Amino acid sequence: MKWPLHGSNPQYLYQSMGIPLPDHYIDFSANINPLGPPLSLKEKWGQAFELINDYPDPKAYKFSLKAAEKEGLPMNWILPGNGGSELIALIARMIAGKRVLIVQPAFSEYEEACKANGCQIGYHVLEEGKWELKSDSLIQKLDHYDALFLCNPNNPTGKSFSRSAISHVLEESSTRNCFVIIDEAFYDFTEEVHSFASYIPIYPNLMILRSMTKMYSIPGIRLGYVIARPPVLEKMASFQPHWSVNAIALMAGEECLKAVEHEQNTRQYIGKQRSRLVKFFQEKGYEVSNSSVNFYLLRDPNHIDQLPLIQFLLENGIVPRHTYHFPGLEGSWIRLAIKRKKENDRLMEVLAKWRTVQ
Numbered sequence: 427m428k429w430p431l432h433g434s435n436p437q438y439l440y441q442s443m444g445i446p447l448p449d450h451y452i453d454f455s456a457n458i459n460p461l462g463p464p465l466s467l468k469e470k471w472g473q474a475f476e477l478i479n480d481y482p483d484p485k486a487y488k489f490s491l492k493a494a495e496k497e498g499l500p501m502n503w504i505l506p507g508n509g510g511s512e513l514i515a516l517i518a519r520m521i522a523g524k525r526v527l528i529v530q531p532a533f534s535e536y537e538e539a540c541k542a543n544g545c546q547i548g549y550h551v552l553e554e555g556k557w558e559l560k561s562d563s564l565i566q567k568l569d570h571y572d573a574l575f576l577c578n579p580n581n582p583t584g585k586s587f588s589r590s591a592i593s594h595v596l597e598e599s600s601t602r603n604c605f606v607i608i609d610e611a612f613y614d615f616t617e618e619v620h621s622f623a624s625y626i627p628i629y630p631n632l633m634i635l636r637s638m639t640k641m642y643s644i645p646g647i648r649l650g651y652v653i654a655r656p657p658v659l660e661k662m663a664s665f666q667p668h669w670s671v672n673a674i675a676l677m678a679g680e681e682c683l684k685a686v687e688h689e690q691n692t693r694q695y696i697g698k699q700r701s702r703l704v705k706f707f708q709e710k711g712y713e714v715s716n717s718s719v720n721f722y723l724l725r726d727p728n729h730i731d732q733l734p735l736i737q738f739l740l741e742n743g744i745v746p747r748h749t750y751h752f753p754g755l756e757g758s759w760i761r762l763a764i765k766r767k768k769e770n771d772r773l774m775e776v777l778a779k780w781r782t783v784q
């Protein structure tokens with residue numbers, strides 16, 4: 427079976443499974459804010475048209491300034507990119523041919539991009555079910571690597587790693603000249619927001635990756651940024667195509683970074699939905715990951731491979747994210763996004779039905 431590499435665009439998952447795409451479906455495979463983009467962005471949208479007959483600012487001055495203010499760091503510590511994915515590709519280009527350790531399971535683009543740049547890849551696979559980061563066992567491997575990718579909160583489990591474990595890893599990697607890339611694409615969905623960006627002044631080997639896609643629900647626009655020391659960013663920028671971030675994305679990004687209330691409402695909404703979903707799953711005998719964000723892993727413990735459940739969900743218009751490409755999961759879980767109440771209700775209805783046909 428040829429599985430799609432990412433969530434979203436459900437037609438490809440239906441195609442892989444040989445199931446006709448239904449007229450109505452709910453896509454739980456992409457982890458995007460269910461409340462949508464901030465309202466203020468919609469109100470500004472008319473101005474986007476005016477931006478298309480000139481080149482975008484290649485220095486992305488206004489957006490970078492706003493991002494720097496938000497991060498409490500200087501502006502030249504920010505490098506915007508055409509989505510987090512472009513920035514991952516630039517990081518991989520910068521460390522081409524090096525030895526890269528990835529804490530797994532994790533977003534697949536780290537490996538894809540590093541492999542495309544001739545890196546040697548190693549895994550540190552977390553224990554299934556707990557997915558805890560045990561710093562001692564990870565640190566033992568650091569001597570053999572030049573860079574480490576860590577996704578926190580983690581995609582696909584939704585778990586946030588312990589602060590002390592990450593601090594320990596940062597301390598040890600800095601003495602070994604090992605780059606640490608922490609992907610914080612989902613850090614703003616947690617109740618207790620905690621970023622490691624403030625550690626960059628202490629650890630020059632640290633890079634933080636931010637995607638604007640998830641919280642602000644703008645995956646179609648493509649915008650993200652990396653926070654790191656200027657020499658690191660200068661190197662990365664030297665591989666980036668000129669005008670890589672378009673003018674509409676820069677305008678939208680500036681607007682989104684002001685939307686503090688939208689972020690708070692989102693965290694509250696997600697927190698409430700997550701609690702009621704988890705309660706339901708436990709009552710119905712499903713296993714679920716201890717997520718702190720807007721998605722989670724789920725499995726029916728009666729099946730080692732979740733393929734029958736995936737098929738049933740798709741036939742009932744529910745689109746899950748398969749996990750066949752995630753080392754350490756290999757199809758034994760599915761990932762589901764937290765969506766609006768009505769959509770989550772429908773998911774629970776279908777999962778309750780699955781119990782009756784089993």
Ligand SMILES: Cc1ncc(COP(=O)(O)O)c(C=O)c1O
Nearest residue numbers: 509510511533581611637639650
């Ligand atoms: C953990 C993580 N990092 C980065 C990205 C890249 O996001 P984007 O390129 O949309 O900014 C994704 C997208 O799914 C992701 O899950």
